[in-house]
Amino acid sequence: MQIGILGSGNIGASAAGVFARAGHHVRIANSRGPESLGSLVAEIGANAEASTAQDAVDASDLVLIAVPWTKREEALGEIEGWDEKIVIDAMNPYTEDFEIEDLGSKTATEFTRALVPGARVVKAFNTLFYKRLAGEGKPKGAPDRLAIPVASDDPAAKRVVMDLIEEIGFDAVDNGGLVEGGRKQQPGSPIYNQPLGAKEMRDQLARA
Numbered sequence: 001m002q003i004g005i006l007g008s009g010n011i012g013a014s015a016a017g018v019f020a021r022a023g024h025h026v027r028i029a030n031s032r033g034p035e036s037l038g039s040l041v042a043e044i045g046a047n048a049e050a051s052t053a054q055d056a057v058d059a060s061d062l063v064l065i066a067v068p069w070t071k072r073e074e075a076l077g078e079i080e081g082w083d084e085k086i087v088i089d090a091m092n093p094y095t096e097d098f099e100i101e102d103l104g105s106k107t108a109t110e111f112t113r114a115l116v117p118g119a120r121v122v123k124a125f126n127t128l129f130y131k132r133l134a135g136e137g138k139p140k141g142a143p144d145r146l147a148i149p150v151a152s153d154d155p156a157a158k159r160v161v162m163d164l165i166e167e168i169g170f171d172a173v174d175n176g177g178l179v180e181g182g183r184k185q186q187p188g189s190p191i192y193n194q195p196l197g198a199k200e201m202r203d204q205l206a207r208a
Contacts, residue, residue, distance in 0.1 A: 001025075001061045002024070002025050002027070002059055002061050002062075003016075003019050003025065003026045003027070003028065003061070003062050003064065004026075004027050004057055004059070004062070004063040004064070004120075005019075005025065005026055005028045005029065005031070005066065006028060006029050006030075006053055006056060006057075006063060006064070006065045006066065006067055006076070007029075007064075007065065007067040007068075007075070008030040008036075008037060008040055009066065009067075009068070010047075010130035011090050011125060011130050011133070012064070012066035012067075012090075013026065013028075013040055013130075014130045014131075014133045015064055015090070015106050015125060016040070016044055016183075017044050017134060018046050018133065018134065018137060018168045019047075019164070019168065020044045021047075021168075021186035022164075022167050022168050023047065025042070025046065025047050025048075025049075026048045026049075027050075027051035027055065027056040027059060027060060028040065028041065028048055028049070028051060028056070029051045029052055029053040029055070029056045030067075031067075031071065031074070031075060031162065034050035034052060035050070035138040037050035038050065039113070053075065053079055054079055054080070054081075057079055057082070057085065058081055060085070061085075061086065061133050062086040062087075062088065062160065063085055063086070063087050063088070063119075064088040064090055065087060065088065065089055065090060065091060065112065065116075066090040067174055068091075068094075068096075069092060069094055069101065069108070069152025069182075070094075070095060070096050072111070072112065072205070073114060073115065076115040076116065077115065079096070079116075082117055082119040083117075083118035083175045085116075085118075085119045085120065086117065086120045086122065086154075086157045087116050087120065087121050087122065088122050088123075088179040089108070089109045089112040089122070089123050089124075089126070090124065090125035090126045090174070091108060091112060091126065092108065092126050092186070092187050093111075093186070093187070094187070100188060105177055106185030107183045108149065108182065108186060109121060109178055109179070110179060110182075112174045114151075115170060120157035120159045121152065121153075121154070121157075121178060122149045122150060122151070122152040122157050122158055122178075123149075123151040123152065123175075123182040123185055124148060124151070124161050124165070125148065125151065126185055127148065127149055127185050127189075127191055127192050127193065127194075128170075128195075129144065129193055134193060136169075137168050137169020137170055138169050138170075139169070140171075143175075143197075144168050144197070145168060145169070145170065145171050145197060146171070146197065147171040147173045147193055147198040147200075148165050148170045148171070148173065149172070149173045149174075149175040149176060149181070149184070149185055149191060150172050150175055150177040150181075151176055151182045152164050152176060152177070152178050152181075153177050153178045153181075158174065164172065171197065171198040173198055173201045173202055173205070175205055184205055189208060190204040190207070190208055191205060191208075
């Protein structure tokens with residue numbers, strides 16, 4: 001696939017690396033511009049290139065959003081062409097002081113969905129510590145393989161993301177619809193930042 005990565009921090013850079021190693025082409029964008037991404041692109045190798053955010057969206061089948069939560073409107077507000085793009089929301093609602101923002105009755109992904117009109121939104125890659133994402137993928141069937149939950153209202157988009165997760169060395173766990181599933185993935189939930197296998201994760205989600 002052609003994959004766009006918006007955000008070059010811990011999650012964005014880690015995801016770009018594992019997607020590229022799996023054979024996908026990644027276009028990475030950040031707020032500082034393509035010229036700031038030379039060392040990261042060189043480290044990842046031939047399957048990665050630096051891009052503007054708009055070009056990353058335009059050229060990609062799937063876009064992962066991993067910008068800081070407090071910068072989401074600035075980062076996404078002027079981008080066009082979201083229609084029918086599969087968009088993975090990997091953001092968590094932390095303030096600049098690393099406190100969890102009170103969103104009232106809404107989930108983080110509901111705010112994200114409003115910024116990507118027409119996109120097929122999936123919540124994933126927001127619960128696993130970035131170092132585990134970068135270095136702890138295991139072959140299918142490995143007893144210590146970690147799991148990543150996936151929530152979406154679009155079954156076909158969810159399947160694409162689940163297949164991608166399996167491909168990079170993790171078990172994908174179907175976590176239901178975007179709002180209720182996304183709520184179970186937010187910071188403070190029993191599965192957040194916990195290294196869980198698929199069975200343990202399903203058990204925790206069922207009790208949540």
